Each structure stands twice: as structure tokens, then as C-alpha cells.
Amino acid sequence: MTRTGGGTPVGELADDRTLLGRTSTAERVADILRNRVAEGYFRPGERLSEEAIGGALGISRNTLREAFRLLTHERLLVHELNRGVFVRVLAVEDVEDIYRTRRLVECAVVRGLGDPPYPLDGLEAAVGAGEQAAEDGTWTGVATANIHFHRELVALAGSARTDELMRGVLAELRLAFHVMDDPRGLHQPYLVRNRALLDALGAGDRDRAERLLAAYLDDSREQLVKRYAHQVAQARP
Incomplete structure (x- = not known):
């Protein structure tokens, strides 16, 4: 299997070639790579190989470089002169800002829902x-499912712009998940809370769902920021 310089398999990207269609564009490539970051295929600090990724997707170097530029603008990648393109390593302040954004957007989505029933198939899945x-x-896999849960939650707003914003935000969040040394302890409590939030929406209780979500995000922010700061401190020489 072809791998990037950091050791992550990229051969699976060949499966995504059909998503490009006949008119390969940098935006579509960026979307594929953003999803792969959100799903945990690329790790913080990993160098992305133009040759491996371009070959897997069957795209030109110029198209890939433009996709890298787009994702650099979204703060998912960084370009280091004479070294290449790397997956970004978040600062603690980045994690805090991600949660400020999530609370503003996700709670507003739930608050703004119309009358039930709501289309909850994606959340159920x-x-x-x-x-x-x-x-x-x-x-x-639990982490990936959690990212999908929140993407589906935001999708209830029916707004392509909100979906686009949160795709990038949640992909950044996955970069923080990567450095945690106890993924079970991090993610297991939120399985029950995801189910409770889904049940509240299924019952059409929008107000209860918003309260559950606000508490969920506040608790998650406090937990993740504390653990992330510890992990960053431990990694320093």
C-alpha cells in the first residue's frame, strides 16, 4: 500500500477517484482530503506527499497544490518552505476557539429548527x-461516528454555507482527537449523550435538545482542552 512520508496509507484515496468525475477540480480534491482529515486518516504533523496523493487520485500536481492551498487557508494544513505541506498541529487556543464556534453554530441550528418531526435518519445512523x-x-471509529453525528446535526439547518463552515471546524477538531492518549475515556461518555440528544429531537422537544447540546459542548470543551493542554505540555522537550 502506498504511504505518505508520515506513514499514513493513501492507497485508499484511489477509491475516491470516482468522486472527482470527469472534471477534476481543486475544490473537489480539497473536499476529499478534508473528509479524510475528519475521518482520522492523516495525523497532525504528518507530511503529505504530492507524489503519493496525486498518484492515488490521478490528478495533476498543480491541482493538488491548489487543493493544499485551500486547506491551508482553512487551517488544516501548513506549508513549510523547502520542506513541504504538513497536517497542522493545533495550539490549545485553537481547541478553545473550535468549541466557541461549535456552540454558536450548533446550538443556533437546534434553536432554529421548525416544527417536528425532524429528518433524523442521518443522526440515527x-x-x-x-x-x-x-x-x-x-x-x-467512535470518534469518526461522533464527527458524523455533529455534521448531521448541523445539516438539519438545510444550509449549504453552514455545512461548509462546520466541515472545516469538525475536521480541525479531529486533529485534537489524534493526540489524546485515552480515546476510550474521551469518547465513551458521549455515546450516551448523543443518544439522549437524538431522543429529545425525536420527541420534538427542541428546547430540551438545545439544553442537552449546550451542556454537552461545555463539558466536552472543558475535558478536551484540559487533556489537550496536558498532552501538549508532555510533548515539549
Whole structure:
């Protein structure tokens, strides 16, 4: 399997070639790579190989470089002169800002929902995937399912602009998940809370759902920021 310089498999990107269609564009490539960051395929600090990724997707170097530029603008990648392009390593302040943004957007989405019933199939699938991954002991899978849950939650707003904003924000969040040394302890409590939030929306209780979500995000922010700051301090020479 082809790998990047940091050791992450990129051969699976060949499966994404069909998403590019006949008119390969930098935006579509950026979308594929953003999703791969959100799903945990690329780790913070990893160098991304133009040759490996370009070959896997069957795209030109110029197209890939433009995609890298777009993702650099979104703070998912960084370009280091004479070294290449790397997946960004977040600062503690980045994690705090991610949660400020999430609380503003996600709570506003729930508050602004119309009359029930709500289209909850995507949320149901994400909750089920997380519970199954936990049963299998695959905690990276639980993290991915959690990212999908919140993307589906934001999608209830029916806003392409909000979806686009949160795709980048949640991809950044996954970069913080990567450095945690206890993924089970980090993610397991939120399986139950995802289910509770889904149940509240299923019952059409928008106000209760917003309260649950606000408390969920506040608790998650406090927990993750504390753990992330500890991990960053431990990694310093």
C-alpha cells in the first residue's frame, strides 16, 4: 500500500477517484482530503506527499497544490518552505476557539429548527455507528461516528454555507482527537449523550435538545482542552 512520508496509507484515496468525475477540480480534491482529515486518516504533523496523493487520485500536481492551498487557508494544513505541506498541529487556543464556534453554530441550528418531526435518519445512523464501534472496541471509529453525528446535526439547518463552515471546524477538531492518549475515556461518555440528544429531537422537544447540546459542548470543551493542554505540555522537550 502506498504511504505518505508520515506513514499514513493513501492507497485508499484511489477509491475516491470516482468522486472527482470527469472534471477534476481543486475544490473537489480539497473536499476529499478534508473528509479524510475528519475521518482520522492523516495525523497532525504528518507530511503529505504530492507524489503519493496525486498518484492515488490521478490528478495533476498543480491541482493538488491548489487543493493544499485551500486547506491551508482553512487551517488544516501548513506549508513549510523547502520542506513541504504538513497536517497542522493545533495550539490549545485553537481547541478553545473550535468549541466557541461549535456552540454558536450548533446550538443556533437546534434553536432554529421548525416544527417536528425532524429528518433524523442521518443522526440515527451516526449514533448506531458509534455504538457499534464501541462494542467492537474501535475507538477511532467512535470518534469518526461522533464527527458524523455533529455534521448531521448541523445539516438539519438545510444550509449549504453552514455545512461548509462546520466541515472545516469538525475536521480541525479531529486533529485534537489524534493526540489524546485515552480515546476510550474521551469518547465513551458521549455515546450516551448523543443518544439522549437524538431522543429529545425525536420527541420534538427542541428546547430540551438545545439544553442537552449546550451542556454537552461545555463539558466536552472543558475535558478536551484540559487533556489537550496536558498532552501538549508532555510533548515539549
